[in-house]
Amino acid sequence: MRRLATSAAVAALMAGFAPAAFAHTAAVTATTPAPASTTQAQELRGAPVADLIARVDIPWKRFQLDNGLTVLVNEDHKAPVVAVSVWYNVGSKDEPKGSTGFAHLFEHLMFGGSENSPSSHIQTMNAAGATALNGTTWFDRTNYFQTVPTPALEYTLYLESDRMGYLLGQVSQEVLDLQRGVVQNEKRQGDNQPYGLTYYATLEALFPEGHPYRHSTIGSMADLDAASMDTVRQWFIDNYGPNNSVLVLSGDITEAKARELVGKYFNGIKAGPVNTPAAADVPTLAAPVSETLHDRVAQARVSRNWVTPGMLHDDTVPLSIAASVLGGLNSSRLDNALVRGEQTASGVSAGNQVFQRVSMFSYSVTVKPGQDPEAVAAKMDAAFNDLMANGPTQDEIDRVVTQYASRTIQGLEQANGKASVLAEGQLYAGDPDHYKKQLERYAAVTPQQVRDAMQRWLTRPVYSQTVLPGEREAYVDAAATPSGATPTPAAEIVRVQRDPAPSIGDVKNVDFPDVERATLSNGIEVVYAHSTAVPVTRIAMEFDAGIAADRADRLGAHTLMLNVMEEGSTTRNSLALAEAQERLGATLGFGSSMDRTVASLSSVSTNLEPSLTLFADVLRNPAFSPSEVERIRAQRLARLASEKTQPAALASRAFPSLVYGETHPYGRPNSGSGTPEVITVLTRADLVGEHQSWIRPDNAKLFVVSDLPLAQVTAQLNAAFGDWRAPSAAKGVKDFSAALPQTSARIVLIDRPQSPQSIIMGGQVLPVSGTDDNLVLNLGNTVLGTDFLSRINADLRETKGWSYGVRGMLMVVQDRMHYLINAPVQADRTGDSVQALLDQYNRFLGGEGVTPAEHERTLKGDTRSLAGSYETGGAVLSALRSNSLYGRPDGYQEAMATRINAATAAQMDAAVKAAIDPTKFVWVVVGDAEKVKPQLEALGLPVEVRAID
Known part of the structure; x- marks a missing residue:
């Protein structure tokens, strides 16, 4: 599961900051004039921001069970779906020393099934037709969410209650070891990116030893290695009780029905220990700290960082607005000074990353090749100092607030977006309407308040980080044998036998707009x-x-x-x-x-x-x-x-x-x-x-x-x-007549030293085009390559634990399509992974085709999920465009369910066999050739090694 992402609505609404990826750009400094335009255009003005804010409303009802579970209900019958979102008031800030990464590890364990539903939660929910299905962990919380067709709501609540109250009997040592490996591969995948190790350094510099926010959510390899069964069990018992949780139901549901179903499935769960999330002060560095790191990057990057107050502090919204003006808007001051103006930077950013107890205010510049990082950083600091000394203009604030309100309106279209907003307000502020107060605070902020907040918090000692191109610092990988993997056997958990899971009613076909x-x-x-x-x-x-x-x-x-x-x-x-x-x-x-x-x-x-x-x-x-x-x-x-x-x-x-x-x-x-x-x-x-x-x-x-x-x-x-006319120049024409090469199995290895993980891509051009009827082929490949429990993902992730996720995809284009396998794997298993992939394809094509169970879950999942697939205007727009591109009729989406249900396992097998041929797969591997080349050569395929040009 993704450990950092939340819905767009949540990121914009509750966090009150440019997200962790930050933005690019924001307004003009007094010292850097904007480039002049040749003709003055009329100024375009929209509706007052007060009118936009007035449109934002999420009606809700709240009740609480005797065991302490807080339930919020948002009734909205626009689509026959319900978002089910469970938020636990525990995150990585609550982890004790030696247990970093446990909250995120448990996120994975809770997707592995529970005592009365032992199969993968993702697979069971996919078969139920879930969309927007995932879970995330961050410093302050762990959440699980899915949007399901209304007839699958009761089934979903049964599963959510089972993993809340009846999980531990399903968490065996084997399950723990497997998910530990998956998490470590997720960590490798992030660490393997350019600048991938810098966030760890930032946290360790900003926060003193023992501070709850000092360690990353993904944790350390050593602590993950040391996770024992007893420790993991106690972590769950202490933190995942109903009294430490918020359940939100948003969509095609009434309060009365919610009370009935939630009471039925959650009342029997006992309250856990009283949980008080870790408190945390806002630390101040004793003196400015500068650090220079090296990584295999193409451009230097310089950043400035402070710890600032958390979500509920009066200065948090003014600081978030300051960050947007500085480097979050497309018209930002940093962009105008360094990207548009001096053109010494290829990118800038600024953000106030808001958490429950603290926030982190940062701004940075990616230095254009050939420029002096120190000189560019000095200009960056000048823009920051000018904003702090003089404050923003009212127009800058108005633009920030208008964008914020507009994003909020658009983010509340999905049922899960509304559920997330309500949950965060309840979890952190005890108020589901907290988002309204945030909007009002944004609209009321003055330039003086922004200036004062900056001077209160950003005149304190700063942590400066510079990342220069070079060999990256040494990487600490996981141990060959995790110390927690061979402990004294833990006591056996006595499973609690519940009534069988309820059945899922008939799901109506999707009602696609006319x-x-x-x-x-x-x-x-x-x-x-x-x-x-x-x-x-x-x-x-x-x-x-x-x-x-x-x-x-x-x-x-x-x-x-x-x-x-x-x-x-x-x-x-x-x-x-x-x-x-x-x-x-x-x-x-x-x-x-x-x-x-x-x-x-x-x-x-x-x-x-x-x-x-x-x-x-x-x-x-x-x-x-x-x-x-x-x-x-x-x-x-x-x-x-x-x-x-x-x-x-x-x-x-x-x-x-x-x-x-x-x-x-x-x-x-x-x-x-x-x-x-x-x-x-x-x-x-x-x-x-x-x-x-x-x-x-x-x-x-x-x-x-x-x-x-x-x-x-x-x-x-x-x-x-309407009066736009074509120019006299000839219209462009594309030519697809070029002959395709005849490919055979071979490997191209691109040497990228110091890579803890290898990227494997493999595939071939297919004998089909995007305008062909590929529905049955897609169904067959769901079993083989794209489903969470597809043959290849179930093998490399869920059985072997060598990867965070593997997919084999039909890359749909208008002319000849191609097949693409994408498999990031731990470096020491690169050769084994290529062989395992080939084995899975060869077995499927050699007679071990779609099983009855795979056939049933694929057809049920694909038809039931149609109800939630077109919940948003963006999804409808995408469907209109793809129908046009691939020559599909307007009724294509509504006809899909009937066509899917008519597909047999034999037809799915035949479609895959007619299209995919592993003997023609060309493999591209990006990894450390010193470690990887001997593994690949042992496969018996031709291996060509290329240097990064």
Whole structure:
């Protein structure tokens, strides 16, 4: 399970900060003027932020069982699904010395089944049709969540109550050892990334020995090795009782039904010990601390860090706003000074990472290659000092608050998003409406309050961290034999026999919104679906282009053109564009799949008209300013250098040309970033020509999901795009006629020293295209490659514990598809893992096809999950687009259940056998060749070793 992620709604709402990945950019300093635009555009203003905040409401009811379990119910019948979210008031801050990582380890153990449901919780819930299924652990809490069709609610509550009250009899030494290994591979996977070890150093520098927040949630290898059965059992008994939990039900449920079902399944669980989550002060360093680390990175990174107050402190919201202004908004001061202005940085960030007891305020700069890190850091600090001395402007605050409110509205569309918001408010503040108070606090903050909060907390001694390119520090891996794996046998747990799990009722077929169509006055087709869940309009304008539109000798041109488009129109420069989006609470984006280029807009519907004005300006009037071309070119070259330090990027850059050939439109990296040789020589004229060839009305189709009626949306679209005419230049054409190479089994090993984990990618081009009917093939591969208990994931993760997760995927594209296995594995099991994968495919294709149990769970899971698959406007929009791309009828989603239920195991076997051939698999392995090459050579396949270029 992911240990850090929460829903987008929670991250935006309750945390009150730019998330841990932080943002890129925020407003202009007094000393760094914005680049001038050639023509002054009208200022676009949206609805007052008070109007946006007034739209945010989550009705709820609360009750408590005698055993202390707090239950919140949000009744919303927009879809026949219910989000079930259980939050335990225990996280890594509550772990004693020597037990770091236990909260997260238990998150994994609680997915392994329970006494009366011994199979994997993920598998049983998948078969029940769950969507948004996962669990996460962080410093302050552990949560488990899933959204299920209403007829599966009672079954889900049975399972959640069983793992809350009747778990330990299922946690054997074998289960503990297996999940310990999975967690350690999850740790390796994160640690293996560029800058992957820096967070540990930050925590150890900011917090004194013994402070609850000093160690990371993932824990240490040594403590995980030492976890004994007795210690693990006691951890569960002490922390996972109903009196330390919040259960939220959100969706197609009434309070009366919730009381009935929750009482039925949870009343019999005894209360646990009284639990008081660890208290923690806000430490202050005795003096400034500077530390320099080294890693195999392409660019230096410099950061400044402080510990600041926790979630409920009066200064937390002002500090979060300060971070957004400094480096969180796209118009941020750091971005304007260093990325747009001096252009000495390829990226900046700032955030106030908010937790229950403390927060961590940080800002950082990624130094452009060739620049002096100390000089760039001095400029970074100057922007920070200016903000702290003078405070932000009211306009900067207004833009932060408008974006925050807009994100909040959009994040509450999912039932699980609302459940998470209510749970966090109850868990940390004792108030499910805490999110409303946060919104009100954001709206009321003044520039003086931000300035005062910064001066109170950010004038204290700072921890400065610099990461320079070089050999990374020594890595401490897990022991060969965990010390906790061979203890004195623990006492046997007496299982409690409960009544059998309730059955799941009939799940109705998905009711996909009716699809309507219109045509703009210039001929652009509009494909529309109505959705009233939130007052939001989502628009995607697709162009028949994509990464495949790049010429073989000009890779990266298309995406570079899109990047420069986003940086200014003939009426608005990049800063003006960023500020306009923030004032409207709108999000504009450009991107490319292999087959399509998309320009997207997401806006609260009250601000749709001015947002469309901005959207049309960017699409129709790109400036391609020479200075912006050079700035974005330099950023792209820095990105390409960074891709060579990322293990997954190295594999994905190498794989496509090996199976498609270098001249095929799909035989290039899926990132679309191109090559340094091409990016260096592209001219402004090349980019203008690229735009004229592909970004044009006669190559476009519009997809819309909105709470506004089609006629109103069409009128606004016509006003923005109806008079857009195609240029005289010829429309671009893609050519898929290149012959595909005949592949045979071989291994390409990319040497990446000091890698504790290897990335394995393998696969082949398939004899099918995305426009073919691949439904049965997908069902067969669910059993083989994509399900949590697929043959390959069940083997490498759930049986052997060598990986955090393995997938074999049908990579759907419009023309010839390919099959891709993605397997990050511990380095010492690289060769064994390739062999294990081959064994699984060969057994499946050699006669050990889909079993009756696999057939039943796949069909039930896929049909039942349809109810929750199109809960959001974003999911509906994606379906409209994929139906168009792959030539599917409007009724495709509603017809799926019948077609899935008609598929036999024999048909699934035959479809897989006709498509997949392991003798043609080409394998790409990124790892430490000194450790990995002998393992791979023992497989008897040709091995080619490549250095990182």
